[in-house]
Amino acid sequence: xxxxxxxxxxxxxxxxxxxxxxxxxxxxxxxxxxxxxxxxxxxxxxxxxxxxxxxxxxxxxxxxxxxxxxxxxxxxxxxxxxxxxxxxxxxxxxxxxxxxxxxxxxxxxxxxxxxxxxxxxxxxxxxxxxxxxxxxxxxxxxxxxxxxxxxxxxxxxxxxxxxxxxxxxxxxxxxxxxxxxxxxxxxxxxxxxxxxxxxxxxxxxxxxxxxxxxxxxxxxxxxxxxxxxxxxxxxxxxxxxxxxxxxxxxxxxxxxxxxxxxxxxxxxxxxxxxxxxxxxxxxxxxxxxxxxxxxxxxxxxxxxxxxxxxxxxxxxxxxxxxxxxxxxxxxxxxxxxxxxxxxxxxxxxxxxxxxxxxxxxxxxxxxxxxxxxxxxxxxxxxxxxxxxxxxxxxxxxxxxxxxxxxxxxxxxxxxxxxxxxxxxxxxxxxxxxxxxxxxxxxxxxxxxxxxxxxxxxxxxxxxxxxxxxxxxxxxxxxxxxxxxxxxxxxxxxxxxxxxxxxxxxxxxxxxxxxxxxxxxxxxxxxxxxxxxxxxxxxxxxxxxxxxxxxxxxxxxxxxxxxxxxxxxxxxxxxxxxxxxxxxxxxxxxxxxxxxxxxxxxxxxxxxxxxxxxxxxxxxxxxxxxxxxxxxxxxxxxxxxxxxxxxxxxxxxxxxxxxxxxxxxxxxxxxxxxxxxxxxxxxxxxxxxxxxxxxxxxxxxxxxxxxxxxxxxxxxxxxxxxxxxxx
Numbered sequence: 001x002x003x004x005x006x007x008x009x010x011x012x013x014x015x016x017x018x019x020x021x022x023x024x025x026x027x028x029x030x031x032x033x034x035x036x037x038x039x040x041x042x043x044x045x046x047x048x049x050x051x052x053x054x055x056x057x058x059x060x061x062x063x064x065x066x067x068x069x070x071x072x073x074x075x076x077x078x079x080x081x082x083x084x085x086x087x088x089x090x091x092x093x094x095x096x097x098x099x100x101x102x103x104x105x106x107x108x109x110x111x112x113x114x115x116x117x118x119x120x121x122x123x124x125x126x127x128x129x130x131x132x133x134x135x136x137x138x139x140x141x142x143x144x145x146x147x148x149x150x151x152x153x154x155x156x157x158x159x160x161x162x163x164x165x166x167x168x169x170x171x172x173x174x175x176x177x178x179x180x181x182x183x184x185x186x187x188x189x190x191x192x193x194x195x196x197x198x199x200x201x202x203x204x205x206x207x208x209x210x211x212x213x214x215x216x217x218x219x220x221x222x223x224x225x226x227x228x229x230x231x232x233x234x235x236x237x238x239x240x241x242x243x244x245x246x247x248x249x250x251x252x253x254x255x256x257x258x259x260x261x262x263x264x265x266x267x268x269x270x271x272x273x274x275x276x277x278x279x280x281x282x283x284x285x286x287x288x289x290x291x292x293x294x295x296x297x298x299x300x301x302x303x304x305x306x307x308x309x310x311x312x313x314x315x316x317x318x319x320x321x322x323x324x325x326x327x328x329x330x331x332x333x334x335x336x337x338x339x340x341x342x343x344x345x346x347x348x349x350x351x352x353x354x355x356x357x358x359x360x361x362x363x364x365x366x367x368x369x370x371x372x373x374x375x376x377x378x379x380x381x382x383x384x385x386x387x388x389x390x391x392x393x394x395x396x397x398x399x400x401x402x403x404x405x406x407x408x409x410x411x412x413x414x415x416x417x418x419x420x421x422x423x424x425x426x427x428x429x430x431x432x433x434x435x436x437x438x439x440x441x442x443x444x445x446x447x448x449x450x451x452x453x454x455x456x457x458x459x460x461x462x463x464x465x466x467x468x469x470x471x472x473x474x475x476x477x478x479x480x481x482x483x484x485x486x487x488x489x490x491x492x493x494x495x496x497x498x499x500x501x502x503x504x505x506x507x508x509x510x511x512x513x514x515x516x517x518x519x520x521x522x523x524x525x526x527x528x529x530x531x532x533x534x535x536x537x538x539x540x541x542x543x544x545x546x547x548x549x550x551x552x553x554x555x556x557x558x559x560x561x562x563x564x565x566x567x568x569x570x571x572x573x574x575x576x577x578x579x580x581x582x583x584x585x586x587x588x589x590x591x592x593x594x595x596x597x598x599x600x601x602x603x604x605x606x607x608x609x610x611x612x613x614x615x616x617x618x619x620x621x622x623x624x625x626x627x628x629x630x631x632x633x634x635x636x637x638x639x640x641x642x643x644x645x646x647x648x649x650x651x652x653x654x655x656x657x658x659x660x661x662x663x664x665x666x667x668x669x670x671x672x673x674x675x676x677x678x679x680x681x682x683x684x685x686x687x688x689x690x691x692x693x694x695x696x697x698x699x700x701x702x703x704x705x706x707x708x709x710x711x712x713x714x715x716x717x718x719x720x721x722x723x724x725x726x
Contacts, residue, residue: 007042024266027247032197035245043251051524059106069486070448083475119550126614134163141171153187168192174450191222241292253620255696262311273318281450282318298333309624315345331362349394356401366404375420412445412498414460442505461492528588551615618643621700638682639698
């Protein structure tokens with residue numbers, strides 16, 4: 001079956017960045033574009049092709065307690081990649097004398113970093129090479145995926161007709177060096193700073209497909225200045241949330257984003273924060289606290305349920321209770337409208353028992369509270385505007401209402417002391433119970449651009465160290481930028497004090513919350529060297545592993561095939577590359593000849609399999625349209641196999657499984673939907689097809705309300721979004 005075509009204008013995210021739900025930024029951008037009459041953009045989340053991993057290429061704490069700055073924490077790797085691109089070499093041909101000392105100083109396995117980066121390079125190449133025509137690509141960037149975003153851009157810029165590339169997101173908005181390195185190297189053509197909806201629309205509106213360049217300067221975008229050696233930038237006024245459209249998830253593989261087994265959407269009641277904590281960059285990024293209308297929010301939550309079958313909302317607000325009366329209005333509105341939905345989000349430690357009870361009745365099941373410390377002296381240093389008494393009362397109010405609480409702590413805050421931190425940990429431990437309703441976040445204090453503390457280190461007893469000369473020399477052409485990047489900080493409560501406090505915070509994470517454990521940052525849910533097998537029914541299993549090229553592969557197995565695999569694995573368990581030298585790494589399981597032959601034979605029995613060489617790349621439209629089936633509104637819709645779906649007939653039953661999520665379902669091979677799929681056809685929307693689509697095993701070829709079969713160029717119309725004066 002030929003998958004649908006991915007649009008040449010694309011928003012994309014590359015790994016690694018933790019998946020807590022569908023990406024809020026991309027959903028907001030897609031909604032704004034559509035509201036402006038522009039349906040030209042698709043979306044591709046490359047994180048769904050490969051196992052999630054936290055921070056494979058950097059650490060916040062060094063092997064000997066160093067406090068690394070999160071500006072560009074993996075700068076040596078970034079500079080090596082950029083220098084290789086400049087010289088026309090393999091971007092990942094990083095010399096041993098660059099990567100080995102870097103990894104050792106951070107306690108990272110060098111072989112893993114090389115292997116992981118090569119897999120990301122293969123994944124990026126295979127995914128984007130499956131899209132022959134790309135004209136305009138927007139990447140969302142965070143600290144964790146800045147290096148791999150540059151890697152993806154480098155691959156795209158090698159095309160004969162390279163796309164226009166825009167980078168946006170927190171990393172390039174708050175790290176001036178990240179934006180400048182991407183622009184100077186030519187891998188980024190523009191950087192959208194801060195709020196991106198209107199900036200992206202204007203960039204696309206003034207982009208010339210023929211010239212592959214902009215026809216005018218754009219406010220809110222950092223651009224090369226054609227009349228000067230520097231960069232041009234004009235700040236853009238903020239938007240009014242009250243007039244922004246509902247986030248749009250049509251282009252996303254929504255069944256892959258779940259929390260607690262429930263389909264989740266991201267949503268905002270507000271942007272910005274009422275607090276101005278010295279360690280926080282959120283309020284700096286958003287500039288002002290802005291709130292939507294609560295009646296609008298209630299209506300939109302109902303629409304999230306109707307349109308996409310959302311069962312839980314993850315609020316991405318920096319602060320949900322920035323205005324307590326408005327939060328009460330929202331909760332009351334949900335109850336009065338009869339909207340039953342679970343939700344969670346971030347709040348400050350300001351809560352009373354009646355309000356907590358109201359929130360729980362309205363569906364709030366979990367909150368993250370930035371407590372940070374229970375010492376009044378430390379809270380004052382943090383500019384928290386909170387006290388120990390207020391913190392404890394808020395946590396208890398939530399717990400008493402039956403709401404799970406995750407408390408944020410900051411081990412190693414400058415000016416804090418061992419004694420104060422131990423006392424904080426002791427008090428929180430006493431509030432914990434065996435039900436695990438109180439969890440603890442344990443992110444050690446770190447300095448990054450955008451924090452007020454970053455520009456005022458001396459007053460906190462801190463000093464910054466620049467990167468060593470040998471690192472700057474990796475890419476001499478960019479030395480004027482890299483010389484200004486901070487490497488480490490030293491001073492108050494850093495070093496072993498910070499390491500010790502971090503260890504104490506880890507001790508507060510109990511067995512009731514295994515997902516909150518301090519996982520190894522290089523841990524991957526699937527391994528190159530193991531075939532994970534999960535039972536689907538008696539005698540049927542779903543097997544998954546990781547291909548050497550970085551994407552998830554797998555097969556639906558029967559008992560005889562499992563037995564054959566076990567025998568092949570025993571005979572080749574110690575297989576190594578040529579030479580069997582002591583430092584040779586084990587072979588990936590799919591690279592073992594006997595296992596590869598076994599898997600090829602099994603996949604040959606599938607109706608649709610997962611190639612070892614490259615993933616299948618296709619758009620993944622999603623809607624929860626089951627309620628509309630009887631009315632005939634879905635009659636014109638067609639469904640096709642999802643981009644991660646494999647399918648196999650076993651004893652008269654068609655089995656389908658999603659390699660991204662592990663979800664599987666079966667239907668009789670004689671069912672009309674199954675019969676059409678086996679003939680290689682798209683299928684009509686019926687109850688069977690909708691049930692499979694709810695799991696992501698089938699996806700929509702087009703949605704019923706698509707305005708046209710062909711995308712339209714952006715028009716001069718845009719949503720009515722009045723600006724908020726800065």
